[in-house]
Amino acid sequence: MSESRFTDAESLGLDPTKVAALLKRVAREVDEGLLPAAQVALARNGKVGVFESFGTATAESLTPMFSATKAITSAAAWLLFQAGDLAEDELVVDIIPEFGSNGKGVVTVQQLFTHTAGFPHAPFRPLQWLNKDERSDRYHQWRLSWAPGTKFEYHPSSSMWVIAELIERRSGIAFTDFVRDRVIAPLGLQNLFVGLPDSENYRALNCEHSGTALTAAEYTKLGLPVPPESEVTEDAILSFNKPEIRAVGVPGGGGYANAADLALFHQALLHGGLDGVELWSEDMRNSARRIRTGELKDMMFKKLANRGLGLIISGDESRSFRGFGKTNSPEAFGHNGAGGQLAWVDPATGISLAYLTPGHDRNSIRQGRRGVAISSLAADCAL
DSSP states (O other): OOGGGBOOTGGGTBOHHHHHHHHHHHHHHHHTTSOSEEEEEEEETTEEEEEEEEETOOTTOBEEOGGGHHHHHHHHHHHHHHHTSOOTTSBGGGTSGGGGTTTGGGOBHHHHHHTOSSOTTOOOOGGGGGOHHHHHHHHHHOOOSSOTTSOOOOOSSHHHHHHHHHHHHHHSSOHHHHIIIIIIHHHTOTTEEESOOGGGGGGBOOOEEESOOOOHHHHHHTTOOOOOOOSOOHHHHHGGGSHHHHHHOOTTTOEEEOHHHHHHHHHHHHHSEETTEEOSOHHHHHHHTSOOOTTOBOTTTOOBOOBOSSOEEOOSTTGGGGTOOTTSOTTOEEOOBTTTBEEEEETTTTEEEEEEOSEEESOHHHHHHHHHHHHHHHHTOBO
């Protein structure tokens, strides 16, 4: 990444005292030995003003961002929407005929981006992506759990595999090549990957788990629902320590980055590009941030889903349940990831945050509170 993209915090209008408080909070779990590493960055006006690494992480380290990858995959698809090569109201089956089995012929393109498509638990092994026949077989086998468009239920990976397929079929370019050549390279982001090359594996931090998971009784005592089982298991997380899985570029969760480039990517989402290169028009960006899920709520906390075109929108006072801080504005948007990864930009201040860690705390409440605290401190860093 160009040195011209780094500057001091104060020149970006960031308060040094508040930045220091943020860095102290990020360092806490690393200093206590709970997390092996962490990395944080703040950007504004297309430049990075804060970039710090803790524990075993260095500035060269790359960390899996898990579901924060969804913003990158979605933004790649925005280029097709913008060019008129894809439309939200299209039926997926009209682009991927084999997808239409088992009642899925009514699923629209928009529903893939908003987690309202009805197949949240559809199985797909990452290495199957490399074989087009196996991909097609999976699409054909998948069944609906509920009628598309009738509810919101987070699709950890399934819908993003289909979005990647749409990108390939409408562009004629392999998904990872499209993301690299049409999004990452024009933005000049040399430390962000969806599909990690073998040559970069030495930089990737291995995932590891720490802490003890809360019991059902402990959740009940806290007055909180027990998180449902999902495909995001410990084994699934640890599989990203394998170079062959990293190389796939899982569209719903396989991206790698350092915090500086991830924060800059969210600057690009806000401004349309970086350093005078515009990828997304103002109309496209405004459209992508428009909430499409209406009054639909998440299943666990019963809070408004607030989903744009592959993005989570901060919204009302329940924003902390969506991965934002209490001091974020309602307009903030981005996408968090498993293990506590944070990535957002707030139009009210122009600040973008990226927080990455390879340490996955089994205590989901502690992990969630950490994210809210870090985001709250970051969102308040403007002078």
